[in-house]
Amino acid sequence: MRLAALLAGVPAEHAPLRVVGDGADEVPIRGIAIDSRAVVPGDLFVALRGSAVDGHDHLAQAIDLGAAALVVERVPADLDLRGRPAVVVRDSRRSLAPLAARFFGDPSQELSLIGVTGTNGKTSTTFLLESILSAAGRRTGLIGTVEVRYASERLRAINTTPESLELQRLLRAMRTRGVDAVVMEVSSHALAIGRTDGCRFEAAAMTNVTQDHLDFHRTMEAYRDAKTRLFRELLRPGAGAVVNLDDPAAPEFLAAARDGGGRPICVARKPAPGVDVAIENAHVDLGGTRARLRLPGASLDVELPLLGDFNVENLLVAVGVCVALGIPHDAIARGVAGCPQVPGRVERVDAGLPGEPTVLVDYAHTPDAVDKLLRTVRPMARGRLITVFGCGGDRDRTKRAPMAEAVARWSDRAIATSDNPRSEDPAAILADVELGLTRMNRANLEALDATDAGYACVVDRRSAIRHALAIARADDAVVIAGKGHEDYQIVGRERLPFDDRVEARRALAQRAEKGPA
Numbered sequence: 144m145r146l147a148a149l150l151a152g153v154p155a156e157h158a159p160l161r162v163v164g165d166g167a168d169e170v171p172i173r174g175i176a177i178d179s180r181a182v183v184p185g186d187l188f189v190a191l192r193g194s195a196v197d198g199h200d201h202l203a204q205a206i207d208l209g210a211a212a213l214v215v216e217r218v219p220a221d222l223d224l225r226g227r228p229a230v231v232v233r234d235s236r237r238s239l240a241p242l243a244a245r246f247f248g249d250p251s252q253e254l255s256l257i258g259v260t261g262t263n264g265k266t267s268t269t270f271l272l273e274s275i276l277s278a279a280g281r282r283t284g285l286i287g288t289v290e291v292r293y294a295s296e297r298l299r300a301i302n303t304t305p306e307s308l309e310l311q312r313l314l315r316a317m318r319t320r321g322v323d324a325v326v327m328e329v330s331s332h333a334l335a336i337g338r339t340d341g342c343r344f345e346a347a348a349m350t351n352v353t354q355d356h357l358d359f360h361r362t363m364e365a366y367r368d369a370k371t372r373l374f375r376e377l378l379r380p381g382a383g384a385v386v387n388l389d390d391p392a393a394p395e396f397l398a399a400a401r402d403g404g405g406r407p408i409c410v411a412r413k414p415a416p417g418v419d420v421a422i423e424n425a426h427v428d429l430g431g432t433r434a435r436l437r438l439p440g441a442s443l444d445v446e447l448p449l450l451g452d453f454n455v456e457n458l459l460v461a462v463g464v465c466v467a468l469g470i471p472h473d474a475i476a477r478g479v480a481g482c483p484q485v486p487g488r489v490e491r492v493d494a495g496l497p498g499e500p501t502v503l504v505d506y507a508h509t510p511d512a513v514d515k516l517l518r519t520v521r522p523m524a525r526g527r528l529i530t531v532f533g534c535g536g537d538r539d540r541t542k543r544a545p546m547a548e549a550v551a552r553w554s555d556r557a558i559a560t561s562d563n564p565r566s567e568d569p570a571a572i573l574a575d576v577e578l579g580l581t582r583m584n585r586a587n588l589e590a591l592d593a594t595d596a597g598y599a600c601v602v603d604r605r606s607a608i609r610h611a612l613a614i615a616r617a618d619d620a621v622v623i624a625g626k627g628h629e630d631y632q633i634v635g636r637e638r639l640p641f642d643d644r645v646e647a648r649r650a651l652a653q654r655a656e657k658g659p660a
Contacts, residue, residue: 144246146170146212149187150230152245157238159230163218167228170212175246176205177239177308184209189239189308192216198235214238237337240307244341250314251342255281255324257464258339258377260370261350261387263512264457265303265328267449268350270485271461272326275478279470284317286310286327288506289486289628294320304333311341335369339377346467347373347405348385348460352392353511354542367392374399383408383467385460388418408467410459420463427452429491429501429523436462443472445479450489450503453515487627489516492644494651500526500615502651504643506627508535508562510545513624517553526618527555531611533604533625534576536567543572547579550598550624556591556614557583557598560607562625563633569602576600604632605646612650613657623647 147168150159173185179201182188188205190198190213202213202222213229232238244251259268266288273285284293286305291298291313304327305313317325329347333339352367374384374396384405386396389412400407414421414437423442425434432447432455447458458479465475484490492502501524507516513532521528530550534543550557559576561569577585577600586594588601592614601607608623615621623643626632632641 144172146172146187146228146230149242149245153232153238153241157232157234157241159232161231162228163231164224164226164228167212167230170228172211172246175239175243175308176210177306179205179208182208182210185211187212187214187242189214189235189242190216191236191239214242234337236307237340240311240337240340243308243311247311247315249341250311250318251344253318254314254322255345255468256314256342257324257326257468258329258342258344258347258373259326259350259460259464260329260331260334260347260373262353262355262509263507263515264350264453264460265330266506267454267485267488268348268457268461269326269328271447271449271457271479271482272464274482275461275465275470275475276324276326278478278481279474281324282322284313284322284325286313286325288328293317293322293325296320302333303328303330304338307338307341310338314342329373331366331369334372335365339373342377343379344373344377344382345379346383346385346464347378347400348464349374349387349390349392349396350457350460351387351390351511353509354545355509355539367395371395371399374405375403378403378405380404381406383464385410385463385467387411387456387460389456406467408463410463412456412459419466420459422455422459425455427455427519432458434458438462438466438472441472443476445476447479448482449485450491450519451516452519453512454489487629487644489519490627490644492647492651494648494655496651496655498617498655499651500529500612500617501620502612502623502647503620504623504627504647506629507532507624508546508626510542510549513546514549514552516624517549517622520620520622521553524618524620526616526620528553529556529558529611529615529619529621530554531558531560531604531607531621531623533560533562534572535562535625536565536569536572538565540575543575544579547576548582549579551580551582551596554583554598555596556594556611558588558591558607558611559598559600560604561602561632561634562604563629564635565633566635573600573602604641604643608643608646609650609653612647612654615654621647 188210384400410420423435583598586597588599630642
């Protein structure tokens with residue numbers, strides 16, 4: 144593709160300011176690269192500014208490796224372009240998305256692309272949608288926090304929503320392999336920096352908006368507004384726009400859907416005028432959920448194998464999308480019943496040994512998610528509820544105490560520990576967490592079992608999990624919250640192997656050998 148043809152796909156607000164060098168229009172482009180080390184001859188190198196690395200510092204390397212042209216926000220005075228044209232833009236990341244979409248032939252236009260945004264529930268909702276669409280005979284792809292999968296491919300996810308170049312590459316690969324419907328999680332970060340620009344969604348949904356990512360967005364208003372971009376700017380004309388009316392942010396999403404030419408589909412727990420999908424009745428236990436849903440013109444009985452009252456909300460949103468897409472009711476019921484366990488989302492862990500407590504691993508890492516998780520598990524625990532949790536480092540500090548308050552509200556015992564401390568001092572993170580545990584009684588780890596409404600702090604997460612399971616009785620429930628499906632722990636700059644589920648099984652085996660404490 145000629146550079147001129149590629150640049151023609153960039154909308155006016157991100158179009159080139161100027162081009163340094165002659166003959167730019169006729170330069171052939173054979174690929175696009177954003178990592179200077181990965182450039183091959185004929186590539187267009189797009190220099191991105193990141194939090195740790197600036198691609199503009201590596202322009203010479205890209206040229207050395209054969210870049211045919213550059214897209215930059217500035218041309219360093221000492222850079223020898225060696226005859227390569229440099230296209231200067233205001234924001235290279237925002238220009239990258241339409242460039243990538245153009246290069247890969249606008250694959251979202253050939254797919255039924257479904258986007259799910261929200262603070263909590265995105266992963267479970269996308270798993271539900273993938274299962275239902277497959278039951279309806281669609282060939283599906285999934286892009287999200289846990290993994291990317293399509294056809295016979297399963298790829299580890301790096302970000303909830305990939306960088307725009309990788310996203311467009313994935314969508315084209317999916318279409319080439321026969322996929323016709325793609326369900327993807329759309330994060331606020333991706334929307335704010337334009338990773339999804341160049342995509343057009345046949346349906347979009349919001350689950351909820353609660354406190355998260357304020358280290359990046361700074362205010363809740365900015366966080367919410369970033370998510371509404373999915374509805375306001377990225378829908379196809381007449382696309383289904385599913386809004387959870389039980390969430391306080393619903394009016395903003397409905398307004399965004401109308402502005403974006405979408406067709407609102409409203410879901411809520413209780414039937415009411417203007418509600419398209421609601422719950423007539425539901426029963427939730429440790430085996431899953433049985434519910435009767437009210438849909439336009441019909442009721443539908445479903446059995447959902449996923450645990451948790453909050454998964455009823457995710458179910459409503461998923462079914463709302465299916466109503467928008469015209470999926471038959473029998474396929475909805477089959478897909479809901481066949482939904483697989485979502486890794487690290489209220490995932491039950493056991494070692495198959497007698498006398499084990501109920502052990503649940505969950506990704507909950509916001510105040511709202513922790514509250515909903517523990518509120519659901521509390522009445523199901525015949526004995527005590529023991530919670531192990533932590534808060535990530537280098538992230539929004541203001542959510543730490545509210546997360547701990549939610550733990551204290553529902554737990555009989557709690558152990559505060561490390562999540563992914565990153566560059567922060569784990570002990571300093573725990574000091575922030577303790578501000579929310581004032582309704583509980585501080586205890587040494589060894590005295591925790593005997594301390595009513597007690598909590599302990601221990602930096603080492605492995606020790607925290609081991610001790611929680613050592614003191615748990617057969618009728619207790621132990622919730623390990625925060626990391627869910629993650630199989631690593633980030634300490635400083637190191638990414639160390641660590642999986643809560645693996646550690647819990649080891650602790651259960653040790654417990655069986657020694658007997659409960």
